[in-house]
Amino acid sequence: MPGLSAKWSAVIFVVWSVSCVFIFCEYVIYYPTIIQCSWPEMDQAPRRDNGNAEHVPILRALFLSDTHLLGAIRGHWFDKLRREWQMERAFQTALWVLQPEVVFILGDVFDEGKWSSAKDWEDDVRRFRKMFRHPRDTELIVLVGNHDVGFHYEMNWFKLQRFERVFNVTSATMFTRKGVNFLLVNSVAMHGDGCPICQAVESELLRLSQDLNCSMQSSAIGPLREHCHQTQTFPSSLPIILQHYPLYRVSDASCTGQDAASPEERHLLFKEQYDVLSQEASQKLLWWFQPRLILSGHTHSACEVLHGNKHPEISVPSFSWRNRNNPSFILGSFSSADFVLSKCFLPEESTVIAIYCSAGAVLLLLLLLHLHMLRGALQCACCLLGKHKTV
Template identity: 65%
Template sequence: MAVVSLSIVHTFSWRKRSTFALILLSVILSVFVFCEFLIYYIVIIQCQWPQLKSQSSTASKQTPDSILKAMFLSDTHLLGQVNGHWLDKLRREWQMERAFQTALWLLQPEIVFILGDAFDEGKWSSSEAWSDDVRRFQKMFRHSADTELIVIVGNHDIGFHYEMTAFKLGRFLKVFNFTSEKLITRKGINFVTVNSIALEGDGCMICKEAEAKLTELSHRLNCSLQDQSQYQKRCSGVDIPPASAPILLQHYPLYRESDSKCTGDDSAPPDKKNDLFREKYDVLSREASQKLLWWFHPRLILSGHTHSACEVLHNRRTPEISIPSFSWRNRNNPSFIMGSITSADFSLYKCFLPFEITVITVYCIAGTVLVVLILARFQPHISPVHFVQRLITKYKAL
């Protein structure tokens, strides 16, 4: 009889332990799924494609088929073999992959532009390291045939001007089919992609070729906007694109003194806003900036590089938007830009990604709850309330 009673007690105790273990496992899995999967859907599903300006004279004439849904992001900085710790790489690449794939599934953009610095160590990586970086990039930013991905070159992809070589530029062009100073036309909308590292103005071979292509593109676009009856001879034999003012896409921002006038939660930190920018390093030179404005008279400029957001109005009429880094390694609050664009109008919306501090807080709270549950189960003489109070006191002391 005693043996039977002990067996029943042991079975009951085993079932209690199993139930408790299942509860702990359920909590752990729930928190993990929320922080690593669901949070991206919860945040990004709140983003919507912006409506075109109602006051536009052409907006009412636009049909859904004439509106291009474009997504813009920048500075993904995939870590390489030298500076990238394996755990840091694993974490950051997982975050960017989940954010990008979730955005594609929920928002279904027609075209995605990455405005430079896709890689962190392209400026010095060996052929083997470069191939590994490309493989990981293509896995993270995979997309269906319904979405077009265009990657623009940045200084970390091929190096600053003094590090840039034809070999580094060539391998980037080969992988991404990116041709410097290229005109991309979709639905009558003209995008001009610029290799801003080549706008040094020192007469280097790559720089001369870049400027020659830009002047040729400028001529083509100007011909498209002119009265052909008056400029027939000048534009004879020119491959004329649709008559639409272009959108400039580049890595370096146009020249500005600093980020002192930039506003918003994702602008530069207060202690960095007044730091003066260096020409040809932080921003384009004054000369190169004026050339681009004069050549193209763009209706919009999108850039990256600074890792912080900024909106600037050049010559009192041309807006430029600097897009923050897409990587949580560079920001607590990454974001991307959604654009509804036609040949005559555009409207932009900034979609923020989950804050890193939010994920960390959830993990910390869940960890505390687990510790309290374990103490309550195996150390009943220790008060969970007292334990939590001690944790709060220690946290405040920090």
């Protein structure tokens, strides 16, 4: 009976230990990591020309990119289960801890959207909605990426409209909250070859540029005022461009930081219209909108670039542990005239694996020690029993 009791105690200890480690690594670990993140502070009462302070509303926005939900063709069931659970827990924890007003996902939501059947597409959308569920007071805005509708030569109206219907977004639109203008761009359509989708997107962008310019010159008189008579009105604030492809840059050679591309990848030259937008398309966007900030994804790594010495661009790393050991997201505080950004890192995959391995090694040593002590106790009991029989 004592031996049987000791065995059950060992079994209970093992089950309890494994459960604790599993719950910590798969659920609890996200809280102490994300709770260290905070919204960047911004002066809410800047001085006006007359010297008086005026309260300015601040918009808190969270940016992530390249979730790449695995599909039915290339996605192994365990890989899919593991990565989607990680992203779901990270996102839900971030919502609970940080409570953003709006969340932007900068494209490549799906990995196989470019060739998904109707059935597979519905399944991918269902899983996405479960993972990225959010309260009503938080808006979720999803941009299109090349894996969602295909590269330029794969994209067609059917795939694009399928995506736009699900996420209630168009290929070129201005999203405005609290006086802050966000320009949402389908960068896959910025190919410049005159294809029907490209023409439609560029025409809409040009119209938005004219409307924004008129809004910025709302006090204009004469011919300009007459030209702006029937334009759409936006807050008089330079926009923030959000898109999947980065603007043109030669490579990631100048990118630094722990989530930048690896040293062997940084000097690889980018291919225009594949890795980054073409120089022509990039110049069009900069000239038409004069953005105060550009946020993009696609490369899966972080980078900060200054275009023309006045247009900063931030490349947001992938949110999926399948693409990075250290995923992250961006937190931004925005007013109509200013912005401040900070980065929030998620638990590293290598750390989680190290915890599992360390816990397994400690548990194995404890079990071996327990068995050794149990064997010793049994041997002592046998010796005492033998001596009792001899007497």
